[in-house]
Amino acid sequence: MISSALKRLASLAVLVSVAACGAITSNSKAVFMLVDVSGTYVREVPDAIMTAKLLTSKLNSNDMFAFGEIGSCSFSDNSLIVRRTLPGTPSQAALAKQDVFRSLETYGEQVDATDWTDIRGGLRYAASELEQSDQGKRIIVVHSDLVEDVSPDCDTSELSLDLEGITVVVTNVTRSDREASDPDAYFRRLEEWQALVEEAGGKWVHANSRDRLLEYIF
Amino acid sequence: MFGLTWTDWQLWLLIAGVIVLLYIARPYLHGLFRSVFFGLAYVLRDVARRLEAAGNAVYERYIELVAAHTAETLEQKMISQELKLEKRAPEIDRRASGIVDRLETSRAELDATIEAFRAVDLDEQTLQTVRARMDENSFSRSKSKLTSAVSDVRRAVKEELTPLRPQINALRSELKPMAENTARLRSISTELERSAKRINEDLVTFEACIHPDYEARRAAAQRQSILIPWLLALLVMSVALTGVFLNFFLIQRPMAEIVGDDLQVMGVDLPTAAALVVIFLEAVAGIVLMDAAGITRITLISTLPRLPKRILLYAAIAFLAAFSFFEAILAIQREVLIQIDQETTRMALGEGAEATQDSSGVSLTMIAQMVLAVLIPWLLAIAAIPLETVIQNFVFILRLVLHQVMIFLAFIFATLATILKALGLFVLRVYDLLIFLPLVIEGMVRRVRRPARRKAEGAA
Structure with missing residues (x-):
């Protein structure tokens, strides 16, 4: 009797230690999507909203989704459009996703173009939001042409970034007309941003299509 | 060879030297070759023997397990059959008793019918009727009178047989149930006979499975299908x-x-x-x-x-x-x-x-x-039902496979041992062939020396 009780205790201890050694892990994700609304790039917003909706539809319960805009001074609470952690059950999560869709659609109907493009501020804001999240995997999706143009009132060009443990996925990086004659300029721009993200401790991914983006995240 | 041609005397001298060396080293090299080849062959044969013994032990254990399992299964089966028969015995008894009772009733009714038949004395009655009519009409011999007498006789016979009609009908009605009851009894008997036969067969197998003699157990176990x-x-x-x-x-x-x-x-x-x-x-x-x-x-x-x-x-x-x-x-x-x-x-x-x-x-x-x-x-x-068979028979099959593998390995080792031994003998023969000349000379010398030694021994 005693030996069997001891055996049970030992098995329980093994189970607990297996759990403690990382047998149980979280696969939840926190995704912050930043959308550039400056200048002419604002016409890409419907496409960004469609991407955001598809991305949200594939999230699981307990995942977090946030949607913010890259505007003149992005490190601001005003730039946050939606922030939602999905409930623990799939059915409730699906209903929450539908709420997110409605918010995004409303935003899409009333979005205004901004004069300046503060990408660093947006990245810093997203990183600080993700830092507080409990999710295991943290991703920032940047839907922008990556052409930064900061205003004199909100100069973030020297802003330091901490992207440790965060993956930055850039998508829909459009090529300007000027770059048609100088393709290297486009790649240089990408490389510069990649260097910036990697120096900040983040992981850089360039998804050149929506499918690639979804494929990478899920 | 060594930069020498076959015509060079140095080469022949070298060969002669090597032959002499081989002749001198013969007892030692022979010993070495014997140790290597025959020793290795002995080891391999020993391994083969051990593997065979282990394989046979595994098979014996397999036989014991199958016999024990079969005996256990049959025991359970016979116990369940016994319980079933015990349960059915009162019902069979009741059915048989009912049929026997009905047959008894039918027999009593048949007896009564037979008695009624016996009571009829047709010859005597007919004779009396004919006599009385003959006495009444003794003086008339006409054809019409005779016809009338015959009619009277017929009537008399008919009157005599009239009481028997219900008995005949009763007899007819009794015959059908009697046949049915007999068929029922026969079916019960057949069923019981079949059960008895099955139980007997199981009992024979069971006895063979728990027989003290291993051969009997093996024969019983080998009859059991494991794979299907x-x-x-x-x-x-x-x-x-x-x-x-x-x-x-x-x-x-x-x-x-x-x-x-x-x-x-x-x-x-x-x-x-x-x-x-x-x-x-x-x-x-x-x-x-x-x-x-x-x-x-x-x-x-x-x-x-x-x-x-x-x-x-x-x-x-x-x-x-x-x-x-x-x-x-x-x-x-x-x-x-x-x-x-x-x-x-x-x-x-x-x-x-x-x-x-x-x-x-x-x-x-x-x-x-x-x-x-x-x-x-x-x-x-x-699905738990086939699971039991899957697990149990898998263990049996594993043992059987292990036995086959061991026997196969034993065969391989035994073959290797034989090959090594043959190879050793071949090497020794080739060695002796290389130094055949010194060996021939040695033989001749021995033959010459032997009679001289015998003579010396005889003189002593």
Whole structure:
């Protein structure tokens, strides 16, 4: 009797230690999507909203989704459009996703173009939001042409970034007309941003299509 | 060779030197070759012998196991047959008694009929009637008078036989039930005879399986088929596993509603792990049910006393019923989840929620899923029956395979030993062939010396 009780205790201890050694892990994700609304790039917003909706539809319960805009001074609470952690059950999560869709659609109907493009501020804001999240995997999706143009009132060009443990996925990086004659300029721009993200401790991914983006995240 | 041609005397001198050296070293090199080849062959043969002995021991153990298992099975079978017969004995007795009673009644009625037949003295009555008529008409000999007398006789006979008619009818009505009852008795007898024959056959096999003589046990065990029941059980198990697979996909998705879907256990999503756990629990409940019901003997439950067994039986039934109910609910939830997900996907694609079909109420697919969900836990319980055969016969088959492998290895080692020995002999012969000249000379010298030595010995 005693030996069997001891055996049970030992098995329980093994189970607990297996759990403690990382047998149980979280696969939840926190995704912050930043959308550039400056200048002419604002016409890409419907496409960004469609991407955001598809991305949200594939999230699981307990995942977090946030949607913010890259505007003149992005490190601001005003730039946050939606922030939602999905409930623990799939059915409730699906209903929450539908709420997110409605918010995004409303935003899409009333979005205004901004004069300046503060990408660093947006990245810093997203990183600080993700830092507080409990999710295991943290991703920032940047839907922008990556052409930064900061205003004199909100100069973030020297802003330091901490992207440790965060993956930055850039998508829909459009090529300007000027770059048609100088393709290297486009790649240089990408490389510069990649260097910036990697120096900040983040992981850089360039998804050149929506499918690639979804494929990478899920 | 060594830069020398066959015509060079140095080469021949070298060969002669080598031959002389080989001749001198012959006893040592012969010993070395014998040690290497024959020693290795001895070792290999010893290994082969040991492997063969081990293989035979494994086979013997296999025979003992099969014999013991067969004896146990037959014992259970005979006990169950005995119980069945015990249960049926009063019924058979009642049936036989009823038939015998009816036959008795029929016999009594037949006796009465026979008595009635005996009481009829047709000859005497007819004779008296004819005589009386002859006396009355003694003086008339006309044809009409005779005809009248014959008619009278006929009437008399008819009157005499009239009381017998009911008896004949009774006899006729008795004959049919008698034949039926006899057939019934015959069928009971045949059935009992068949049972007796079966029991006798089982008893003979049982006796052979527990016979003190190993040969008898081996003969009995060798008659038992191991592979075919195993293959059949495996087939049934595969079908059951297909059911498990189906069940898994039915419950995996809605399980997320209970356990959430953001965690992983050792790399497996939590709903998947939870669905697997539910299936395992159902399988365990099924095994307990079958063991407690006395159908299988996979666990020690079959050795428990009656009351705990009964408690476990009811507990297993309750658990399986609960699992059926649980899975039915999950089936409903699954359908709901699918609908919500479809709606969400449509909204994401900008198609709008209004495109969603009216999904209120119970659909046919939901009913089908619910039926499957209710049935599968019980089907899993039934899968415990072939599981016993699969496990038991797998152990037997493993032993048999082990025996065959060991015998095969023993054969390989024995062959290698023989080859090595032959190779050693060949090497020794080749060696002697190389130094045949010194050996011939040595032989000649010995032949010359032997008579001289004998003479010297004789003189001494």
